[in-house]
Amino acid sequence: VAAAVFPDTGRAWVVGVTGPPGAGKSTLVDGLVACARAGGARIAVVAVDPSSPLTGGALLGDRVRMQGHATDPGVFVRSMATRGYPGGLARATRGAVRVLDAAGWPWIVVETVGAGQVDVDVAGAADTLVVVVAPGWGDALQADKAGVLEVADVHAVNKADRPGADETARDLAAARPGVEVVKTVATTGEGVAALWDAVARHRARLTAAGEVEARRAAGLAHEVRALVEQDALARARARTGGPAFDAVLEEVAARRLDPLAAAMRVSAG
Numbered sequence: 328v329a330a331a332v333f334p335d336t337g338r339a340w341v342v343g344v345t346g347p348p349g350a351g352k353s354t355l356v357d358g359l360v361a362c363a364r365a366g367g368a369r370i371a372v373v374a375v376d377p378s379s380p381l382t383g384g385a386l387l388g389d390r391v392r393m394q395g396h397a398t399d400p401g402v403f404v405r406s407m408a409t410r411g412y413p414g415g416l417a418r419a420t421r422g423a424v425r426v427l428d429a430a431g432w433p434w435i436v437v438e439t440v441g442a443g444q445v446d447v448d449v450a451g452a453a454d455t456l457v458v459v460v461a462p463g464w465g466d467a468l469q470a471d472k473a474g475v476l477e478v479a480d481v482h483a484v485n486k487a488d489r490p491g492a493d494e495t496a497r498d499l500a501a502a503r504p505g506v507e508v509v510k511t512v513a514t515t516g517e518g519v520a521a522l523w524d525a526v527a528r529h530r531a532r533l534t535a536a537g538e539v540e541a542r543r544a545a546g547l548a549h550e551v552r553a554l555v556e557q558d559a560l561a562r563a564r565a566r567t568g569g570p571a572f573d574a575v576l577e578e579v580a581a582r583r584l585d586p587l588a589a590a591m592r593v594s595a596g
């Protein structure tokens with residue numbers, strides 16, 4: 328379906344919301360949904376759930392957190408679990424976003440846990456990427472490790488009711504000049520309207536600068552390259568045979584074969 332509707336996509340504005348586990352992304356997204364609705368806009372949410380033992384139960388949590396909009400026909404919320412999508416999560420998420428886009432949802436929010444490459448890839452498909460961190464260095468460092476800080480379009484320092492929010496906001500502002508930093512308390516709604524305004528300003532800036540198409544083209548090119556790489560690796564593994572592939576890796580680990588030679592042996596099948 329995602330392939331069939333692809334020609335009809337590109338009309339929605341996709342807002343990525345990423346950040347470390349428990350930073351308050353879902354609570355914040357719920358607040359952003361309320362802002363969109365207050366402005367009369369229909370909005371869809373795709374929440375990517377890692378379903379790891381650490382955050383198990385978050386799927387149900389997301390539903391509970393977004394329940395306030397459950398009966399609003401102008402809101403669509405869908406959680407997608409990582410479990411059962413080994414390596415295919417990015418593909419499945421992008422597909423869901425494209426179906427929603429083609430179906431005419433003007434705003435689509437994608438929540439991912441910014442802790443791995445898949446999440447970075449999904450976040451990279453956003454028109455506006457919001458990176459959420461809580462006060463303190465731990466969260467910022469984790470976001471940084473995942474590589475999302477440097478691609479953020481808007482920073483949210485959530486849990487600003489906790490100590491250290493000002494310092495974290497200052498550090499982010501210093502690290503990324505020109506990127507808006509908004510302090511929020513998602514649980515009370517404080518600063519959430521300001522965050523929605525910052526997203527709208529980023530959209531307006533990108534649009535006025537005529538950069539939307541180029542940004543989307545770069546994102547699509549990245550997606551195609553990543554798929555080709557995945558496919559090439561899968562083919563090489565299948566051609567070589569799983570155990571033989573692993574045997575080559577063992578040769579490298581034992582330093583009897585160098586990585587380049589190993590790659591060439593595997594690619595040649």
Ligand SMILES: Nc1nc2c(ncn2[C@@H]2O[C@H](COP(=O)(O)OP(=O)(O)OP(=O)(O)O)[C@@H](O)[C@H]2O)c(=O)[nH]1
Pocket residue numbers: 347348349350351352353354355382385388440485486487488489511512513514515
């Ligand atoms: N004190 C405080 N707590 C908050 C704030 N925002 C969220 N929380 C709480 O933090 C916890 C995690 O919030 P979530 O919205 O589930 O965070 P998340 O980033 O979506 O979590 P995952 O999707 O599991 O990574 C919940 O107990 C929230 O009530 C805030 O601004 N201040």
Ligand SMILES: [Mg+2]
Pocket residue numbers: 352353354385389438
């Ligand atoms: Mg969440």
